[in-house]
Amino acid sequence: xxxxxxxxxxxxxxxxxxxxxxxxxxxxxxxxxxxxxxxxxxxxxxxxxxxxxxxxxxxxxxxxxxxxxxxxxxxxxxxxxxxxxxxxxxxxxxxxxxxxxxxxxxxxxxxxxxxxxxxxxxxxxxxxxxxxxxxxxxxxxxxxxxxxxxxxx
Numbered sequence: 001x002x003x004x005x006x007x008x009x010x011x012x013x014x015x016x017x018x019x020x021x022x023x024x025x026x027x028x029x030x031x032x033x034x035x036x037x038x039x040x041x042x043x044x045x046x047x048x049x050x051x052x053x054x055x056x057x058x059x060x061x062x063x064x065x066x067x068x069x070x071x072x073x074x075x076x077x078x079x080x081x082x083x084x085x086x087x088x089x090x091x092x093x094x095x096x097x098x099x100x101x102x103x104x105x106x107x108x109x110x111x112x113x114x115x116x117x118x119x120x121x122x123x124x125x126x127x128x129x130x131x132x133x134x135x136x137x138x139x140x141x142x143x144x145x146x147x148x149x150x151x152x153x
Contacts, residue, residue, distance in 0.1 A: 020073040025080035030062035030093070038095040042151060048144045052092060055120045055131040059086030062093040067127065103152050107145045114138050 038044060044052070058064045064083055070076050087094075090106050098106065113119040114133055125132045133141075 017073075023073065025076055027066065028062060028064040028080075028083050028087070034062060034093040036096040037093045038148075039092075041096045042148050045144065047140060051133070051137050051141060054128075055133055055137075057092065058128075059083050059124070060090050060092050061087075062091065100152060104149055107149050107152075111142050111145050114141060 033040065039049065059082060066079070070079055090109070095103065095106070110119075115138065120128075120131045120133070
């Protein structure tokens, strides 16, 4: 009796795992650069742009470079949720649509989260080791943020 129940449960789990593969989320991909992108309104030196693209943009822009495992459910759902949350918190491609107060606040948060090693997330850097920020990267970002803040004020 117990073997029968275990066998049925295993089959149900397999069927469920196969079935959910057909329910995908919309990918975070944009063909063109947003007119509100931070790069369209503020000077973003190449070294800073490279750091942002490598360490931030997958979750904080309108373009995500998806890993192969994004095609597997429920990982796809988890990544989509994570990206949506990241974009709600800060979207570099929509930065200029923010109010002056919100821009300044978000820039303060950029400095705070990288200094406190909260960003990029550890769960992200485990797989994307090149996204880890060095002390030099952090210092360069902080100097750039301070420059942008002075332009905004």
